[in-house]
Amino acid sequence: MGKIKFGVVGFGHIGKRHAAIIEGHEACELIAVADSDPEAFKDTKTLQYADLSSLLKAHSEIDVICVCTPNYLHSKHSLEALEAGCHVVCEKPMGITSEDCQSIIESAEKNDKHVFCVMQNRYSPPSVWLKEMVESERLGEIYSVDISCYWNRDQRYYLPKTWRGVKEFDGGTIFTQFSHFIDMMYWLFGDVTNVTSRFHNFNHSELTDFEDSGHVLFDFQKAGKGSFTFSTSTWNRNLESSITILAEYGTIKVSGQYMEEVVHCEVKDYEMPDLPPTNPPNNYGAYKGSAANHHYVIQNVVDKLNSNQAITTNASEGKAVVEIIEKMYKQGS
Numbered sequence: 001m002g003k004i005k006f007g008v009v010g011f012g013h014i015g016k017r018h019a020a021i022i023e024g025h026e027a028c029e030l031i032a033v034a035d036s037d038p039e040a041f042k043d044t045k046t047l048q049y050a051d052l053s054s055l056l057k058a059h060s061e062i063d064v065i066c067v068c069t070p071n072y073l074h075s076k077h078s079l080e081a082l083e084a085g086c087h088v089v090c091e092k093p094m095g096i097t098s099e100d101c102q103s104i105i106e107s108a109e110k111n112d113k114h115v116f117c118v119m120q121n122r123y124s125p126p127s128v129w130l131k132e133m134v135e136s137e138r139l140g141e142i143y144s145v146d147i148s149c150y151w152n153r154d155q156r157y158y159l160p161k162t163w164r165g166v167k168e169f170d171g172g173t174i175f176t177q178f179s180h181f182i183d184m185m186y187w188l189f190g191d192v193t194n195v196t197s198r199f200h201n202f203n204h205s206e207l208t209d210f211e212d213s214g215h216v217l218f219d220f221q222k223a224g225k226g227s228f229t230f231s232t233s234t235w236n237r238n239l240e241s242s243i244t245i246l247a248e249y250g251t252i253k254v255s256g257q258y259m260e261e262v263v264h265c266e267v268k269d270y271e272m273p274d275l276p277p278t279n280p281p282n283n284y285g286a287y288k289g290s291a292a293n294h295h296y297v298i299q300n301v302v303d304k305l306n307s308n309q310a311i312t313t314n315a316s317e318g319k320a321v322v323e324i325i326e327k328m329y330k331q332g333s
């Protein structure tokens with residue numbers, strides 16, 4: 001079987017990570033990268049293009065494009081790659097409107113191509129364990145699910161001004177910082193309804209066009225009540241991202257900076273197994289992101305294309321997360 005041929009558009013922080021993982025995978029080959037900023041290429045010898053169109057035109061042999069550009073360009077670049085006959089790995093969030101996501105779904109169907117959304121926290125051992133706990137129905141009725149994300153994103157992150165913090169390019173903090181945790185909630189408990197939100201801007205008015213913090217209440221469509229509290233105003237560094245589940249037969253809390261550790265598990269007739277350690281977070285120097293699990297995403301592409309295994313986060317799930325975020329913003333004040 002020949003190697004799977006990749007291109008990467010957006011060769012910034014995360015595009016470079018995609019490229020390095022592709023280059024290190026024996027079943028993959030990195031053909032070329034595209035970025036509008038020539039500075040992005042300064043430490044690479046990989047074949048370079050100034051835009052995705054030129055890259056696609058020059059390389060009809062490419063099988064997969066990783067879309068690693070700013071949030072507002074995910075749909076544009078995904079559509080361009082799909083129309084050129086490539087599969088797409090789309091960084092989170094899949095788009096900043098559900099209409100954008102829908103157009104990607106329709107193009108993927110029309111062109112008979114796959115879309116892999118990047119939600120790499122799903123691969124962390126506590127996430128895999130939580131999924132099994134919920135699906136086994138060992139917890140009985142779910143009463144409430146509370147998610148708290150207290151992170152730091154200050155001038156070290158937002159300056160110099162790029163796409164980050166600009167409403168039309170970034171979307172907002174729930175899209176950029178916390179969509180992983182909305183995905184986790186959706187993956188475990190499904191869609192939400194009766195959403196009410198309150199947003200605040202404590203100390204980002206000079207840095208962003210939008211809120212830095214919020215309190216959101218909702219009901220799960222299946223069962224149970226939920227809340228999501230978030231902030232990027234935590235002083236100096238991230239505090240935590242946690243999920244607390246109260247259920248008929250047990251109480252669980254997964255916490256740490258990016259939900260990497262089960263800190264409480266008390267469940268009827270159940271003994272908590274030892275879990276393997278979670279990978280460290282993506283480290284961007286002054287600030288830290290979610291788990292460094294992108295190699296699992298590229299492995300999923302290989303497994304799907306070579307062995308027809310399931311896609312871990314497909315396009316309809318990517319869209320569902322964007323729809324939940326839209327509900328939170330629409331119902332907010």
Ligand SMILES: NC(=O)c1ccc[n+]([C@@H]2O[C@H](COP(=O)([O-])OP(=O)(O)OC[C@H]3O[C@@H](n4cnc5c(N)ncnc54)[C@H](O)[C@@H]3O)[C@@H](O)[C@H]2O)c1
Nearest residue numbers: 010011012013014015035036037040068069070071091092
């Ligand atoms: N999964 C994760 O944990 C994770 C982590 C970090 C970033 N991301 C996502 O990845 C995306 C990029 O984030 P980043 O931190 O790498 O940002 P970045 O600013 O470091 O990189 C974006 C790159 O895209 C380039 N670019 C902009 N417009 C372009 C265009 N029209 N054509 C080609 N290149 C263009 C920029 O020059 C830049 O090099 C965002 O959507 C972000 O949400 C995901």
